[in-house]
Amino acid sequence: MAPITIQNLKRHCVYWGGKITYNGNQVKLVNTCTIDNLQMALWVLSRCQLNFFQILPQVPQSRSLIQMIEFIENIDPANHHSNYRNQWNKAKEKFILDIMDPQMRPPVNIYGEMDFYGSEYGKFIVHLANFQLHDVRQICTINCPNDGAIIRRNEHAIYLNKVNNNVVLQSMWTGLCSQCRMHFDTMVEFGQNNPNFLIIQTIHRVIEYHEMPDTIIIDNRTFKLICATIHDQIRAHFVSIIKINESSYFIDGKGRVVDLLPAFNQNILNRRRLAGPEKYYKMFISSSLYFLI
Numbered sequence: 119m120a121p122i123t124i125q126n127l128k129r130h131c132v133y134w135g136g137k138i139t140y141n142g143n144q145v146k147l148v149n150t151c152t153i154d155n156l157q158m159a160l161w162v163l164s165r166c167q168l169n170f171f172q173i174l175p176q177v178p179q180s181r182s183l184i185q186m187i188e189f190i191e192n193i194d195p196a197n198h199h200s201n202y203r204n205q206w207n208k209a210k211e212k213f214i215l216d217i218m219d220p221q222m223r224p225p226v227n228i229y230g231e232m233d234f235y236g237s238e239y240g241k242f243i244v245h246l247a248n249f250q251l252h253d254v255r256q257i258c259t260i261n262c263p264n265d266g267a268i269i270r271r272n273e274h275a276i277y278l279n280k281v282n283n284n285v286v287l288q289s290m291w292t293g294l295c296s297q298c299r300m301h302f303d304t305m306v307e308f309g310q311n312n313p314n315f316l317i318i319q320t321i322h323r324v325i326e327y328h329e330m331p332d333t334i335i336i337d338n339r340t341f342k343l344i345c346a347t348i349h350d351q352i353r354a355h356f357v358s359i360i361k362i363n364e365s366s367y368f369i370d371g372k373g374r375v376v377d378l379l380p381a382f383n384q385n386i387l388n389r390r391r392l393a394g395p396e397k398y399y400k401m402f403i404s405s406s407l408y409f410l411i
């Protein structure tokens with residue numbers, strides 16, 4: 119991965135809120151942390167993996183996604199006509215108008231605001247579903263007629279869960295086989311689709327940041343972690359960790375905070391009280407961005 123400086127992360131850091139032109143009116147965006155962190159992470163990915171977005175799967179949202187990233191890339195401190203607020207507003211407008219499913223766009227409320235309070239899934243992840251379409255194959259018992267059968271086509275959701283203290287990948291499709299009556303597992307198969315990034319959800323509050331796998335293998339492809347988001351319950355606010363090579367950076371759109379986490383060591387897990395950025399190693403992950411290597 120191409121290195122990126124902390125100064126660069128600070129300069130391009132997302133900011134909470136925003137302003138867009140919507141149906142000819144100026145609309146204020148609030149509670150944008152459900153979209154901010156993953157938007158920022160996609161830009162970091164474009165910076166750290168050269169030409170990454172030139173091999174994007176050809177789906178209807180591809181062009182808009184590239185334009186959204188370009189707005190963020192063009193933040194230039196030397197040019198005050200393209201300051202970070204303007205550029206982030208354009209990036210958010212691009213996402214809301216051209217990538218987000220119009221049926222799921224938050225309505226403008228009586229204060230003239232569009233409120234993005236909610237889940238990262240509903241506000242961001244589902245709208246990028248086309249980039250990670252796959253089939254789901256059932257795995258139950260050898261010799262069972264259902265073993266290996268495709269049970270879902272064009273699914274997009276992939277999860278990380280913790281089972282018997284191990285972090286495992288799962289599809290949302292699971293249950294009892296109608297033939298052999300055994301609990302079945304599932305396998306993700308990309309087929310003709312070639313996703314080069316995946317947004318993976320984490321089963322609610324079971325995996326801490328230090329437990330996140332650095333790489334995952336799905337359908338013989340290896341993906342590497344670049345961002346994990348955290349829902350800070352005390353603040354009812356999403357923040358994130360950007361991981362570049364061995365460095366982890368804390369990102370918070372509120373106040374545009376960027377902080378380097380100290381290197382991880384097992385002692386961090388044993389300490390009762392953690393102060394400063396190291397506490398994020400022990401916080402639960404909401405969703406994550408992985409890219410194909």
Ligand SMILES: [Zn+2]
Pocket residue numbers: 258259262263264265295296297298299300
């Ligand atoms: Zn079966």
